[in-house]
Amino acid sequence: MKLSVGPLLYLWQRETVFEFYERLCRSQVDVVYLGEVVCAKRRQLALSDWLEIGDRLAGAGKQVVLSTLALPEAESELSAMRRIAENGRFTVEANDMGAVNMLAGKVRFVIGPHVNVYNAETLNLLAEAGAKRFVLPVELGAEVLTALQGQRPEGMETEVFAFGRLPLAFSARCFTARAHNVPKDACEFVCGEYPAGLLLHTREREPFLTLNGVQVQSARTQNLIAELDTLGALDVNVIRLSPQSEGMDEIIETFRMALDGRLPIPQASESLLRLVADGCCDGYWHQQPGMNWRAGA
Amino acid sequence: MKLHEPNVNTKRRQVELVCPAGSLPALKAAVDNGANVVYMGFRDGTNARNFPGLNFDGGEATTGIGYARDRGVRVLLAINTYPGPGQWDKWCAAVDQAADLGVDAVILADAGLMRYAARTHPQLRLHLSVQGSATNHEAISFYIRQFDIKRVVLPRVLSLSQVRNIIKRVDAEVEVFGFGSLCVMVEGRCVLSSYVTGDSPNTCGVCSPAKAVRWEESAAGRKSRLNGVLIDVYGPQEPAGYPTLCKGRFEVDGNVYYALEEPTSLNVLDILPELVNAGVAAIKIEGRQRSPAYVAQVTRVMRSALDACERDPSGFAPKAEWVAQLDKVAEGRCHTLGAYHRPWQ
Numbered sequence: 001m002k003l004s005v006g007p008l009l010y011l012w013q014r015e016t017v018f019e020f021y022e023r024l025c026r027s028q029v030d031v032v033y034l035g036e037v038v039c040a041k042r043r044q045l046a047l048s049d050w051l052e053i054g055d056r057l058a059g060a061g062k063q064v065v066l067s068t069l070a071l072p073e074a075e076s077e078l079s080a081m082r083r084i085a086e087n088g089r090f091t092v093e094a095n096d097m098g099a100v101n102m103l104a105g106k107v108r109f110v111i112g113p114h115v116n117v118y119n120a121e122t123l124n125l126l127a128e129a130g131a132k133r134f135v136l137p138v139e140l141g142a143e144v145l146t147a148l149q150g151q152r153p154e155g156m157e158t159e160v161f162a163f164g165r166l167p168l169a170f171s172a173r174c175f176t177a178r179a180h181n182v183p184k185d186a187c188e189f190v191c192g193e194y195p196a197g198l199l200l201h202t203r204e205r206e207p208f209l210t211l212n213g214v215q216v217q218s219a220r221t222q223n224l225i226a227e228l229d230t231l232g233a234l235d236v237n238v239i240r241l242s243p244q245s246e247g248m249d250e251i252i253e254t255f256r257m258a259l260d261g262r263l264p265i266p267q268a269s270e271s272l273l274r275l276v277a278d279g280c281c282d283g284y285w286h287q288q289p290g291m292n293w294r295a296g297a
Numbered sequence: 298m299k300l301h302e303p304n305v306n307t308k309r310r311q312v313e314l315v316c317p318a319g320s321l322p323a324l325k326a327a328v329d330n331g332a333n334v335v336y337m338g339f340r341d342g343t344n345a346r347n348f349p350g351l352n353f354d355g356g357e358a359t360t361g362i363g364y365a366r367d368r369g370v371r372v373l374l375a376i377n378t379y380p381g382p383g384q385w386d387k388w389c390a391a392v393d394q395a396a397d398l399g400v401d402a403v404i405l406a407d408a409g410l411m412r413y414a415a416r417t418h419p420q421l422r423l424h425l426s427v428q429g430s431a432t433n434h435e436a437i438s439f440y441i442r443q444f445d446i447k448r449v450v451l452p453r454v455l456s457l458s459q460v461r462n463i464i465k466r467v468d469a470e471v472e473v474f475g476f477g478s479l480c481v482m483v484e485g486r487c488v489l490s491s492y493v494t495g496d497s498p499n500t501c502g503v504c505s506p507a508k509a510v511r512w513e514e515s516a517a518g519r520k521s522r523l524n525g526v527l528i529d530v531y532g533p534q535e536p537a538g539y540p541t542l543c544k545g546r547f548e549v550d551g552n553v554y555y556a557l558e559e560p561t562s563l564n565v566l567d568i569l570p571e572l573v574n575a576g577v578a579a580i581k582i583e584g585r586q587r588s589p590a591y592v593a594q595v596t597r598v599m600r601s602a603l604d605a606c607e608r609d610p611s612g613f614a615p616k617a618e619w620v621a622q623l624d625k626v627a628e629g630r631c632h633t634l635g636a637y638h639r640p641w642q
Binding site for chain 1 (some may be wrong): 412439482500
């Protein structure tokens with residue numbers, strides 16, 4: 001199985017972003033997804049910057065994929081998406097049907113986790129449109145994947161979101177701006193103050209969700225390290241680690257060593273628990289509420 | 298691919314009022330109070346209002362369709378959840394049954410199911426459900442190119458100017474939500490409910506399902522929980538609302554507030570002329586899970602408003618009595634323009 005790093009979902013300072021990907025050049029990941037998926041207003045990196053980062057990663061032997069916005073609405077956002085679709089250098093991950101429409105019949109592409117692929121018929125028609133890999137929607141688990149893999153179109157690769165805070169929802173509303181009591185149109189990029197997102201607790205002080213601009217994530221970190229054998233047996237091709245601001249190098253190394261059989265799963269699991277802020281979850285994989293942890297135990 | 302009707306013809310017709318029919322009495326209430334179109338679902342997980350005691354079996358659907366047709370009202374049927382591999386045959390059977398019943402269109406969300414419908418029942422008119430989550434003209438064009446859909450229901454995350462732009466650019470009718478509970482997240486791509494309960498609108502046709510709800514009396518007040526997660530706490534005099542998880546009060550940075558959205562309803566009366574002028578084909582009322590009395594009340598008010606607006610768009614102003622009547626049945630007893638109005642975002 002290949003190891004991928006998903007698109008950066010938070011707003012980090014420009015230099016931090018460059019440093020992060022510089023380190024990924026030297027890391028043991030195989031595939032790196034680049035670009036802004038969450039908020040069209042975040043433009044501290046232009047497409048040219050992403051392409052430059054992509055070139056460096058490609059030079060270091062990484063497979064580079066450019067991800068598109070999950071919720072494109074405005075015409076300017078579609079134009080930006082079209083430039084990505086027509087970049088001519090790197091594969092594109094489509095995160096809505098608009099991006100699929102731009103790519104269909106022209107180039108091979110990846111179906112991101114925000115396009116709803118729940119059955120083989122949908123997967124088939126996307127394969128006919130040019131999809132070569134799909135990321136399983138996060139709310140689906142081993143049971144659906146087993147059935148899907150059995151009916152997978154020829155040559156289609158499968159990727160599973162294996163580690164990271166789960167992307168659960170998108171809105172037109174910016175929840176970080178709302179938390180600061182400022183309108184979205186005058187947000188002044190307050191989400192930049194939260195490189196790991198802004199934690200939302202229940203009134204019993206339980207960490208529950210993470211606010212990340214117009215995106216809502218889980219507070220817990222999805223962690224499928226204990227499922228590596230099952231993922232392998234299901235012929236999953238790529239497992240995705242979603243970037244977090246702290247400990248990413250160790251997370252990648254832990255997964256790599258576990259995949260290569262150089263680190264026993266229980267130890268790998270222990271290491272990862274020390275690298276997450278608000279606990280883990282794996283319920284979706286076991287057909288349970290996504291927030292559940294050790295649902296298979 | 299079939300030829301489309303030209304835009305001008307499809308977009309200059311009178312705006313249709315599309316009303317919820319969660320049951321036969323609700324269907325009759327909608328028809329009797331001025332609906333042009335009603336929409337319904339089968340009594341199972343094939344539609345996004347899969348609530349106990351709601352919806353139609355085959356016999357009731359036939360009766361309902363007959364009642365509507367006799368009074369010149371058209372009937373749509375929603376099959377707008379996403380079938381997993383194990384459910385595929387059942388969802389296809391629902392499409393077949395809808396075609397056999399002779400409904401005026403099916404409202405679908407899943408692309409695979411749309412292809413099945415287009416190939417198996419080429420005469421069956423297809424609408425793209427709000428659960429299809431198409432927020433721009435490129436996405437809508439995909440469904441038109443692939444499946445020849447005739448109408449798209451827009452997610453409740455678009456501003457008025459974005460709605461206008463889509464209407465100008467797509468070769469399909471555009472239906473928008475006009476009144477009812479407001480999804481703050483883009484429909485079809487929100488899994489908050491399954492994160493907490495295991496069931497989501499996409500997979501099970503439910504959000505924050507009643508079976509996961511628990512009420513608890515405590516010294517701090519009345520608590521509502523969803524699968525154990527505290528959604529809200531109500532003081533002694535406070536009216537308690539249904540614990541839809543995006544409409545609870547949570548703590549962020551030491552502040553307790555409605556961090557995602559207040560319990561409130563969408564109401565477009567204030568911008569009705571703008572929507573009509575923009576060329577929307579239809580305005581939809583949400584609420585198949587609501588009572589026949591709700592359907593009657595909302596349909597009656599929206600009918601009056603739409604008629605007044607069609608007669609004199611420039612002189613249109615929402616009457617205070619309409620607003621009061623709608624607020625009475627609204628979630629949280631108040632309303633918002635939602636994403637149509639930029640400041641909400």
